[in-house]
Amino acid sequence: MTILLMLIPLSVVLLAVSIGAFVWAVRKGQFDDLDTPALDILRDDPPATPTEADDDAR
Amino acid sequence: MDQRVVHSCYHCGARLPPSPVFVALDGRPQPFCCHGCATAAQWIRDADLGDYYRLRSDPGARVDAEAADLGAWDGKELLAEHTVPVDGGCEITVLTDGMRCAACAWLVDRALERTPGVLDAGANAVTGRIRIAWDPARTRLSAVLGQLSMLGYRPYLAGDPAAERQRVADRRQWLLRLGVAGLAAMQTMMLSEASYLDFGHHMSVPTRDLFRWFTLLVCTPVVFYSGWPFIEGAWNGLKRRHLGMDVLVAGSTLLAYFASAVATVRGGPHVWFDAAAMFVFLLLLARLLEQRARRIASAQVDTLARARPVLAVRERADGARESVPLSALRVGDIACVAVGEAVPADGELLDPQALFEEALLTGESHPVTKRSGDPVYAGTHCRETPARLRITGIGTATRLSQLTRLVEQAQAQRPPLAQLADRIGAVFVGGVLLAALAVYQGWRLVEPERAFEVALSLLVVSCPCALSLAVPAALAAASGALARRGILPVRAGALDRLARVTDLVFDKTGTLTRVHPVLEAVEAFDGMDEARACALAAALERDSGHPIAAAFAGEEEHLAVESLQLVAGQGLAGRIEGVDWRLGLAPFAAGRADDGQVWLGDGTRAFARFTMREGLRADAADTLRALRALGLTVHLASGDGAAAVERMAAILGIDDARARQRPEDKLALVHELQARGRTVAMVGDGLNDAPVLAGADVSLAMGEGAALAQRAADLVLTAPELMRVPAAIALARRTRRIIRENFAWAVGYNLIALPLAAMGRVTPGWAALGMALSSLVVTLNALRLMRRSREEHRP
Numbered sequence: 001m002t003i004l005l006m007l008i009p010l011s012v013v014l015l016a017v018s019i020g021a022f023v024w025a026v027r028k029g030q031f032d033d034l035d036t037p038a039l040d041i042l043r044d045d046p047p048a049t050p051t052e053a054d055d056d057a058r
Numbered sequence: 059m060d061q062r063v064v065h066s067c068y069h070c071g072a073r074l075p076p077s078p079v080f081v082a083l084d085g086r087p088q089p090f091c092c093h094g095c096a097t098a099a100q101w102i103r104d105a106d107l108g109d110y111y112r113l114r115s116d117p118g119a120r121v122d123a124e125a126a127d128l129g130a131w132d133g134k135e136l137l138a139e140h141t142v143p144v145d146g147g148c149e150i151t152v153l154t155d156g157m158r159c160a161a162c163a164w165l166v167d168r169a170l171e172r173t174p175g176v177l178d179a180g181a182n183a184v185t186g187r188i189r190i191a192w193d194p195a196r197t198r199l200s201a202v203l204g205q206l207s208m209l210g211y212r213p214y215l216a217g218d219p220a221a222e223r224q225r226v227a228d229r230r231q232w233l234l235r236l237g238v239a240g241l242a243a244m245q246t247m248m249l250s251e252a253s254y255l256d257f258g259h260h261m262s263v264p265t266r267d268l269f270r271w272f273t274l275l276v277c278t279p280v281v282f283y284s285g286w287p288f289i290e291g292a293w294n295g296l297k298r299r300h301l302g303m304d305v306l307v308a309g310s311t312l313l314a315y316f317a318s319a320v321a322t323v324r325g326g327p328h329v330w331f332d333a334a335a336m337f338v339f340l341l342l343l344a345r346l347l348e349q350r351a352r353r354i355a356s357a358q359v360d361t362l363a364r365a366r367p368v369l370a371v372r373e374r375a376d377g378a379r380e381s382v383p384l385s386a387l388r389v390g391d392i393a394c395v396a397v398g399e400a401v402p403a404d405g406e407l408l409d410p411q412a413l414f415e416e417a418l419l420t421g422e423s424h425p426v427t428k429r430s431g432d433p434v435y436a437g438t439h440c441r442e443t444p445a446r447l448r449i450t451g452i453g454t455a456t457r458l459s460q461l462t463r464l465v466e467q468a469q470a471q472r473p474p475l476a477q478l479a480d481r482i483g484a485v486f487v488g489g490v491l492l493a494a495l496a497v498y499q500g501w502r503l504v505e506p507e508r509a510f511e512v513a514l515s516l517l518v519v520s521c522p523c524a525l526s527l528a529v530p531a532a533l534a535a536a537s538g539a540l541a542r543r544g545i546l547p548v549r550a551g552a553l554d555r556l557a558r559v560t561d562l563v564f565d566k567t568g569t570l571t572r573v574h575p576v577l578e579a580v581e582a583f584d585g586m587d588e589a590r591a592c593a594l595a596a597a598l599e600r601d602s603g604h605p606i607a608a609a610f611a612g613e614e615e616h617l618a619v620e621s622l623q624l625v626a627g628q629g630l631a632g633r634i635e636g637v638d639w640r641l642g643l644a645p646f647a648a649g650r651a652d653d654g655q656v657w658l659g660d661g662t663r664a665f666a667r668f669t670m671r672e673g674l675r676a677d678a679a680d681t682l683r684a685l686r687a688l689g690l691t692v693h694l695a696s697g698d699g700a701a702a703v704e705r706m707a708a709i710l711g712i713d714d715a716r717a718r719q720r721p722e723d724k725l726a727l728v729h730e731l732q733a734r735g736r737t738v739a740m741v742g743d744g745l746n747d748a749p750v751l752a753g754a755d756v757s758l759a760m761g762e763g764a765a766l767a768q769r770a771a772d773l774v775l776t777a778p779e780l781m782r783v784p785a786a787i788a789l790a791r792r793t794r795r796i797i798r799e800n801f802a803w804a805v806g807y808n809l810i811a812l813p814l815a816a817m818g819r820v821t822p823g824w825a826a827l828g829m830a831l832s833s834l835v836v837t838l839n840a841l842r843l844m845r846r847s848r849e850e851h852r853p
Contacts, residue, residue: 004265008249008272015245015276022237026230032182038160 067091069099071117094121114161121210128200147193152213239284243339249273250332270322277331285338301484310517330822370402395440404456405447412445414438516815519825532840536793552772555756556790558737563693565742579669591666598641677781684784695719724750800836
């Protein structure tokens, strides 16, 4: 049963880490807008055209 | 798709003018309605943001070719009032009305990120808000906003920045509370499970205490951080000597927590951390669900900021014009209002004549001609010619503000249904607390060591969790179902009242009828044929922006008009294929006596007469039939004249139709019906309807109507489809049935669980589980509302 002495604190540490990650994400505004970022993935790679020249923002 | 492209602007989807602008994009010429749209599209393409056109689900907003004067945004006063300092610059939140879908937000984000001097930007399509952080040393705000308005997103000042920040902070705080509760409650349950699974009590006392101490550690943030709103609510309730649900929730949570903490320290036989944590998490979830539905609904109609412009154009003594914030406008100033703009404050007209659309204030559907010295009201729109006014009333002295106050008063008088629910809750809570106390005392006599546990079980098992979940869960589900049909419940409790409606009062203009008139009949004279007359009229009206233009919008004709002239209050004149034409009132167009119709002529001879009529909405008749099928009585109360109202009532078969109704009259009608014991729903759109919308038991506003009307309404129809009204009522009635089922379940559950708990047959753990299952049943039942309505949605 001594394994519990390690496993339980470990689970609590994991909990603390996950809560910390959640807090960070909320503070960063990750949940503020759940619609717009979903569009990014739908975007095609830029075609090999001269417009690629001003593609610096990505 | 390609066929549409030929007829509509590539950017905004508007009908193309006779000479569209063609710009080559990707080697293919695309048509645009104006240079503004063309420039925007070109910029989007050049910035490699062309995906916007693929991602969007709605066409963009029309872009004005002439850049608006945004200089006032750089004013010190405005910046000091509305910005907050951030690292390296300032931040401001602006509202915009052009954002229609997520693709717009995406485009705005990308476009602003590339603007030099902008540090950070975020656009939210749901709330229509754009947050911009910029470095004042590198760019001016007006330049950044110029970029926005070049893309068709005209900026408006959002409300109080402190309130804006508070909104975001509140939202995040709730999310944090829920997240912490979810994660930690799960862990608390897992740790508690260890002792539940120890059926034979083989676990050694030190191991058991180890589990308990860690459960205490994990449970603490759930109770005191996530559960803080309940504790705060209970405290506030107790201070006001009011027993709400919060008192019971906070009471049993804290009792379970502290008793468990004592048991942990002293080594007592039982702990109840799991009950406390699960309790908080489930209730928080229910409360958040309801809040979320309400917030989305109200954000979409939060357009009051647009009822009045933020900036006014003031004429200085030397005749020069400057753009100033509304707050800088003083009585006696001379303000200039451009065509299509809203009047910033009450004033008197200085020009000999001008047209103002007062539909928002008076319900009058046609623009009203004002002469020199006539009063002009804030919030009305200037038509056809620009106007100069001397300001006579600002801020709270305006008619708009007075109407706003009327709304607020009516709202304050609304029968406080919520208080009734609270009172029932208070009685219930009081009863449960007394029962728990009695049970505790009773068990003290019989079996003192179990007294606390039994009392706690009673508190937890009887907690009106299912009761308090029953309403919000059903309402949230119904709100979701309604929102998908384009009906936004703006106020809590609206659905409940909608379900009990017996009478409906309709406003006419803009509600049963379309905002713009339709062409009813064409008579042609002097060898002119009707089609040609319509074509000429359509060509003349096309670019005038007059409400009547919409009546001719269906005429597909591309005649070129030269030297088009607007004559305020009379009509318009223009040259088509070498002939001078006049369109408008009879004296102006044809040299005849005015008969209220629109004439086409050359100034002396008449060629055609167009009879205009207010267009009934296509689904008005079907809607009234559906409403009668639901057993409702329909009334019509309109600000228009008797003839128009009677005709409308005859067509639709409405018995009770009243004409020339002022807002006060409509309110009196509603009160009269209410006095007869009827439950009244009001459907309206104008600002004049706002007081009566607020005074009715439940009110629906048309989404294209005035922002203030929407503010006063309980529900807003996002698209002008009247069929949504009976749909909403049917859904509301189903919601009420589901809520009743939920209540029946909750009461039935308590009738079984309470005696069992009082007899000591339920441990707090089982009580918490029973409570959770009961809540789950209630929630699932509520979710049926969404599923069933979707089935119904399919034809």
